[in-house]
Amino acid sequence: MTRRHSGRRPTGTQGSGTQGTGQPGSGRQGSGRPGPGKRRPGGRPDAARNAAYDLMRAVDERDAYANLLLPTLLRRRGIAGRDAALATELAYGTLRGLGTYDEIIAACSDRAPEHVDPPLLDAVRLGVHQLLRTRIPPHAAVSATIDLVRHRVGPGPSRYANAVLRKVAGRTLEEWLAIVAPPREEDPVGHLAVAYSHPRWIVNALRDAVGGDVDETAALLAADNERPRVALVARPGRCSVDELVSAGAEAAGYSPYGAYLxxxxxxxxxxxxEARAAVQDxxxxxxALALTRVPVAxxxxxxxxxxxxxxxxAGLLDALxxxxxxxxxxxxxQYHRARLVWGTTREAAVVTADGTEPAWRPGAFDRVMLDAPCTGLGALRRRPEARWRRDPRDIPELTRLQRRLLDSALRAVRPGGVVAYVTCSPHLAETSAVVGEVPRERAEVLDAREFLPEAPGLGDGPYVRFWPHRHGTDAMFLALLRAK
Structure with a gap:
C-alpha cells in the first residue's frame, strides 16, 4: 500500500464487509477489566490495542483488507463488547487519519515519517489518534502507546514514541491543523487533503465530481471519515423489512428492501x-432495483x-x-469471487467467466447488470485503507477495462433490452466519460432518475449519483442504457 502525505510517498503497504460499531473511548467502565485508559498488570498492552496494531501491520505488510480481516481477528481472539468497539475505533480511525497524523508526527519529530521504522510508526499513529480524536485521557493514551511500543517494537523505540506523543498532546487537533495544513485560501485542495486525510489526487477527483464546489467537497471528505451504519437488505420473497425491524433494525429511508442495524x-x-437477508449498502x-424497473417490450x-x-x-437480483x-x-x-456469489444466491446459475470474452451468445439477455471494477473511491467510509492503496496511475487501465466490459454488456443484451452500468466511484473518468463514449446508434441513455423516485438529490441526469454526505450511502454512479 502506498501511504501519502504532503506530496511525499512513504513506503508502506479495497468488497463490502462487516462495519465496526462502538464509540471512541468506550469501555472505560468495567467490572475489574482494564478499560482503554488503564494499563494491564506488568504494563503489557491490552487486547484491543494489540488487535488494532496487528491489523495495521497486516494492512502494511500483506495488503490486507481491514474490513475483512478485523472481524476475523476479533473473533479468533475472543475480543467482544467494549474491547471490540475500542479495537475497531482505533484501527479504522487511525487508517482513515494517516495523512493528517503523519503531518503532525513530522512536525513533532526530527525524522520524516517515511524514515521511521514502519512498526514503530504504526504504533505512534495509534497513539496520535487516541490523543486527538478520542475521549481517552492524554496521560493514558501516551502510557498505553508506550507500553505497546515497548512490547511490540522494543525499549529503545519507546523513547522516540514518548517524545513525539508528549509533543502531540500539547495541542488540540484544530490547533495542529492550523500549523500543518496549507491555508485554505491559498491552497484549498492541499488544505482539504491534510485536514480530512485524503491524498491530494482524490481530493481533486472528488471536487471535480461535485462540480468544483470546495465547501461540498469538504462535506464529502468529512462524510468519508464517518463510521458508516450497517445497512441490511431483505431479499424479497425470502425476508421482509418487518422481520429485520423485529430483530432490532430500523427501516431504511429510500430502499423498500433496506434497513439499518x-x-x-x-x-x-x-x-x-440464512442468506435471506444480507449486509448491503x-x-x-x-x-440494482432501478435495472429491474425499466420497462422492456x-x-x-x-x-x-x-x-x-x-x-x-446478485443476491437481490436473484430474489427479484x-x-x-x-x-x-x-x-x-475470479473463481473465489464466483464462490461467494454461489453462497449468496439461491436460484441463480453461477459461472466463472471473463466478461470481456464471454461464452454466452450475443443478444441472449433482456437485462444486464455491469457493476464494473473501479477505484472504489465511493466506499472510502467502509474501506479505511483504500484511499492510501489506490494510485491515479491505476485509472487508465481501469477505464480501458470498463469500456471493454460495457461494450460486451451491450453485445450481450438484445435490442430493446437494458444495461445498468454501475461503479462504486464518482470519478468522472470512470463514470460519465465511459458512458459518453457509447455511440448513439448502439444505445439510448435513459434518465435513470425516473426509476428511483424515492431518492432525492440524484443530480442533473441522465445519470444517478449517490453520495455519503447527501444520502448517507456509498458514492455510487448509475447509467441505464437501452440497446438499439
Whole structure:
C-alpha cells in the first residue's frame, strides 16, 4: 500500500464487509477489566490495542483488507463488547487519519515519517489518534502507546514514541491543523487533503465530481471519515423489512428492501445467517432495483450480472428475478469471487467467466447488470485503507477495462433490452466519460432518475449519483442504457 502525505510517498503497504460499531473511548467502565485508559498488570498492552496494531501491520505488510480481516481477528481472539468497539475505533480511525497524523508526527519529530521504522510508526499513529480524536485521557493514551511500543517494537523505540506523543498532546487537533495544513485560501485542495486525510489526487477527483464546489467537497471528505451504519437488505420473497425491524433494525429511508442495524453483529440476525437477508449498502440496493424497473417490450426472462462478485447485487437480483419468473446468470472472472456469489444466491446459475470474452451468445439477455471494477473511491467510509492503496496511475487501465466490459454488456443484451452500468466511484473518468463514449446508434441513455423516485438529490441526469454526505450511502454512479 502506498501511504501519502504532503506530496511525499512513504513506503508502506479495497468488497463490502462487516462495519465496526462502538464509540471512541468506550469501555472505560468495567467490572475489574482494564478499560482503554488503564494499563494491564506488568504494563503489557491490552487486547484491543494489540488487535488494532496487528491489523495495521497486516494492512502494511500483506495488503490486507481491514474490513475483512478485523472481524476475523476479533473473533479468533475472543475480543467482544467494549474491547471490540475500542479495537475497531482505533484501527479504522487511525487508517482513515494517516495523512493528517503523519503531518503532525513530522512536525513533532526530527525524522520524516517515511524514515521511521514502519512498526514503530504504526504504533505512534495509534497513539496520535487516541490523543486527538478520542475521549481517552492524554496521560493514558501516551502510557498505553508506550507500553505497546515497548512490547511490540522494543525499549529503545519507546523513547522516540514518548517524545513525539508528549509533543502531540500539547495541542488540540484544530490547533495542529492550523500549523500543518496549507491555508485554505491559498491552497484549498492541499488544505482539504491534510485536514480530512485524503491524498491530494482524490481530493481533486472528488471536487471535480461535485462540480468544483470546495465547501461540498469538504462535506464529502468529512462524510468519508464517518463510521458508516450497517445497512441490511431483505431479499424479497425470502425476508421482509418487518422481520429485520423485529430483530432490532430500523427501516431504511429510500430502499423498500433496506434497513439499518444501530448496533450489534448482523450475523446474529437469523435472516442474515440464512442468506435471506444480507449486509448491503442502500445505494447498491437501489441501483440494482432501478435495472429491474425499466420497462422492456416482449420477453423478460433472462438476466445477467457480468461482474457479480462478491454477490451483493446478485443476491437481490436473484430474489427479484425469482418473483418475476426470470432467470439470473451471475458471472465473475475470479473463481473465489464466483464462490461467494454461489453462497449468496439461491436460484441463480453461477459461472466463472471473463466478461470481456464471454461464452454466452450475443443478444441472449433482456437485462444486464455491469457493476464494473473501479477505484472504489465511493466506499472510502467502509474501506479505511483504500484511499492510501489506490494510485491515479491505476485509472487508465481501469477505464480501458470498463469500456471493454460495457461494450460486451451491450453485445450481450438484445435490442430493446437494458444495461445498468454501475461503479462504486464518482470519478468522472470512470463514470460519465465511459458512458459518453457509447455511440448513439448502439444505445439510448435513459434518465435513470425516473426509476428511483424515492431518492432525492440524484443530480442533473441522465445519470444517478449517490453520495455519503447527501444520502448517507456509498458514492455510487448509475447509467441505464437501452440497446438499439
Amino acid at each position: 444501530p448496533e450489534g453483529d448482523p450475523a446474529s440476525i437469523p435472516a442474515v445467517g 442502500e445505494a447498491s440496493q437501489l441501483v 416482449g420477453r423478460d426472462r433472462d438476466w445477467l450480472d457480468m461482474c457479480a462478485g462478491p454477490g451483493g447485487k 428475478a425469482a418473483q418475476r419468473g426470470a432467470r439470473l446468470l451471475a458471472a465473475d472472472v
